[in-house]
Amino acid sequence: MAHLLNTCWYYCHQYWIDIQDPRTADYPMVGGGAWKIVLVILTYWLLVKKILPYYMQNRAPYDLKIIIVIYNSIMVISNATFFFMLLNYVDGRLFFDFKYPDRNDRSPKTMTMLWLAWFGYLSRFFDMFDTIFFALRKKYNQITFLHVYHHMIVPFLGKILHYVKIFLILYCSLNIHLGWFSFKLNPIIPIIMMFAAFNTVIHVIMYSYYALAAFGPKMQKYLWWKKYITQLQLLQFLICGLYGIILYFRQTGYPMTWFVIAVGQNPIFFYMFYDFYRRSYRNESKQLNKNDKSMITNDNGKKSL
Structure with missing residues (x-):
């Protein structure tokens, strides 16, 4: 029993310090150790799946329009800032260097890139607020498996890139993980920067x-481009997945266990996003076509094509 407890403690805490x-x-x-990120993720899961639905059970949905507009505007600005800083500091030749980046490199440019990666990692925590807003507005249909998995996996893989058992336990609830995971091993790995x-x-x-x-509804006619967001996400996972395959065969020095787990997220996400796209837009398109071809009743009660 003592050996088992020591082993559990090692992989829950000391292991992460050793690979840091x-x-x-x-x-x-x-x-x-991993306890902080696990605590954040479990708290998030409990909030959106248990605590908030119970709290809202006998309450009217909150009107959060102003808060949501402010929150989303801040997220637009922060992500745009992060992207332009990436363009400024990341050398494109990095993506053609298949050697595992040196973790002893403390040059000013590298340290700036590390800070930039940390900024992007922290922003993944703030992504979780949109799910909380869904719960407070009783939009439970939007708190899907895909949505929760995405928000919980990215922060974790942000901190990890290793332990399979912990990963499988949290597999259905980790986006923060991708960030934590990459920071544990090496946050300026090319495929991480490409994904970012x-x-x-x-x-x-x-x-x-x-x-x-x-x-509200008055804006809906201007939001016809919604489905293209999902198409862009699918393209992202396709490109990063293909790059990951190339990197797998040409890399030198990468820790392969976590490399496979991290790159393996691309086909998983691609499948889930495609399934969402198919159910949300393909079925909607078929229904519209069916309605267009259906019989239309005239004012006199007769049907015509």
């Missing part, structure tokens, strides 16, 4: 949509 990138060990929400670049552009578009949609 020394340059990011003192960053808030990065250093130390794509992701921030999509987030700018997505949060712009959310901000406009918060104004």
